[in-house]
Amino acid sequence: MSSAGHGYAGAPLAGPNPGARSETWLWIAQRASAALLGLCVLVHLVTIIYAVRHGLSGEAILARTRGNGVALAFYMLYVLAIAVHAPIGLRTLCHEWLGWRSASLNWFIAALALALFAFGLRAGWAVFLAPV
Amino acid sequence: MKMLHVSVWRGGAGGEYRSYEVPRQESQSVLDVVTYIQRNIDPTLSYRFACRVGMCGACAMTVNGVARWTCRTHVAKVVKDDAIQIAPLANFPVVKDLVTDMREFFDKWARARGQFVPCATRRDAFAQVAADSPGRVAANAGIECIGCGVCYASCDVVSWNPDYLGPAALNRAWTLVNDVRDGARRERLAAVAGDAGCHACHTHLSCSERCPKDITPTASIAGLKRAVAVAALKGEL
Ligand code: SF4
Ligand code: SF4
Ligand code: FES
Numbered sequence: 001m002s003s004a005g006h007g008y009a010g011a012p013l014a015g016p017n018p019g020a021r022s023e024t025w026l027w028i029a030q031r032a033s034a035a036l037l038g039l040c041v042l043v044h045l046v047t048i049i050y051a052v053r054h055g056l057s058g059e060a061i062l063a064r065t066r067g068n069g070v071a072l073a074f075y076m077l078y079v080l081a082i083a084v085h086a087p088i089g090l091r092t093l094c095h096e097w098l099g100w101r102s103a104s105l106n107w108f109i110a111a112l113a114l115a116l117f118a119f120g121l122r123a124g125w126a127v128f129l130a131p132v
Numbered sequence: 133m134k135m136l137h138v139s140v141w142r143g144g145a146g147g148e149y150r151s152y153e154v155p156r157q158e159s160q161s162v163l164d165v166v167t168y169i170q171r172n173i174d175p176t177l178s179y180r181f182a183c184r185v186g187m188c189g190a191c192a193m194t195v196n197g198v199a200r201w202t203c204r205t206h207v208a209k210v211v212k213d214d215a216i217q218i219a220p221l222a223n224f225p226v227v228k229d230l231v232t233d234m235r236e237f238f239d240k241w242a243r244a245r246g247q248f249v250p251c252a253t254r255r256d257a258f259a260q261v262a263a264d265s266p267g268r269v270a271a272n273a274g275i276e277c278i279g280c281g282v283c284y285a286s287c288d289v290v291s292w293n294p295d296y297l298g299p300a301a302l303n304r305a306w307t308l309v310n311d312v313r314d315g316a317r318r319e320r321l322a323a324v325a326g327d328a329g330c331h332a333c334h335t336h337l338s339c340s341e342r343c344p345k346d347i348t349p350t351a352s353i354a355g356l357k358r359a360v361a362v363a364a365l366k367g368e369l
Binding site for chain 1: 289292293322323325327328329331357360361364365369
């Protein structure tokens with residue numbers, strides 16, 4: 001991007017906008033993960049309602065998830081969507097409500113995303129490997 | 133004679149409201165009221181207007197808490213119990229009384245690359261833009277902006293984030309993004325991206341609700357978000 005502007009006399013020229021690319025990619029990630037979440041939440045809700053309606057016990061549910069690659073893949077996707085979506089939204093909240101805009105915020109948000117992903121993975125993995 | 137109880141902001145940021153009694157008239161506009169005060173009660177009252185017919189965008193003020201163009205706002209529409217309160221526009225620094233400093237507002241138009249950048253020479257033929265082409269239709273929707281600042285005064289994001297370019301500047305950028313004669317699309321999209329630009333908009337629609345010209349800056353900003361995303365995906369940002 002060229003920083004030579006076409007400003008009116010006296011008006012500040014449009015200088016380089018360093019955040020343009022990263023903010024746009026965050027926005028795209030936020031929108032894409034939202035679309036994915038819409039689908040995942042729906043499947044998740046249907047699963048819960050099914051389990052409740054059929055009075056499935058914890059053991060009966062684990063019997064279905066144990067070694068179930070499809071369920072594991074689905075929940076990995078779900079966890080990924082959450083780990084992308086939630087931290088980006090929280091970052092905006094921190095900008096606007098707390099005025100926190102320094103680089104430390106990005107580190108905090110990245111750590112949060114990793115933590116969410118790790119905890120989600122652990123949970124998904126646990127029901128996949130559930131001991132008999 | 134029926135009187136109107138008018139409370140008007142006097143002074144700078146640390147000023148106060150003062151009360152005036154103004155004769156009520158038929159088809160009276162809020163600008164008429166302010167003008168009456170200045171001509172008949174207190175000549176030191178400062179305010180701004182030019183056209184009186186909704187074209188110049190100079191006369192916007194906060195009337196009973198809502199940003200409006202005062203020359204085309206009838207008293208009858210806003211009066212409550214024979215009283216109105218008139219203040220300078222929110223989100224603008226107050227110079228004095230009802231006059232605000234609009235420099236930052238218009239500097240943001242420049243920062244959003246609100247200037248048309250021609251790319252043809254005198255040897256090129258005139259551009260032919262079909263009236264029903266999608267770009268022309270999109271530009272048309274936002275082109276009648278009079279720069280009054282009502283949208284900017286009504287936007288919460290502007291009050292939270294002073295760097296936010298705001299609805300008017302972004303709407304202007306969107307009309308140019310849709311102008312096939314313009315040669316700075318890429319630079320403009322880069323200028324309006326990010327958390328001081330289109331991505332900061334919360335789609336509150338206050339700007340669109342209040343715009344006296346019935347423009348929908350929210351839609352323009354949504355258009356910019358799409359155009360910026362497409363540019364990013366193509367590696368053109
Ligand atoms: S729609 Fe966007 S620009 Fe308009 S008032 Fe809301 S946040 Fe501001
Ligand atoms: S978009 Fe509407 S409210 Fe905003 S400056 Fe233009 S005319 Fe005024
Ligand atoms: S005086 Fe020109 S728009 Fe009101």
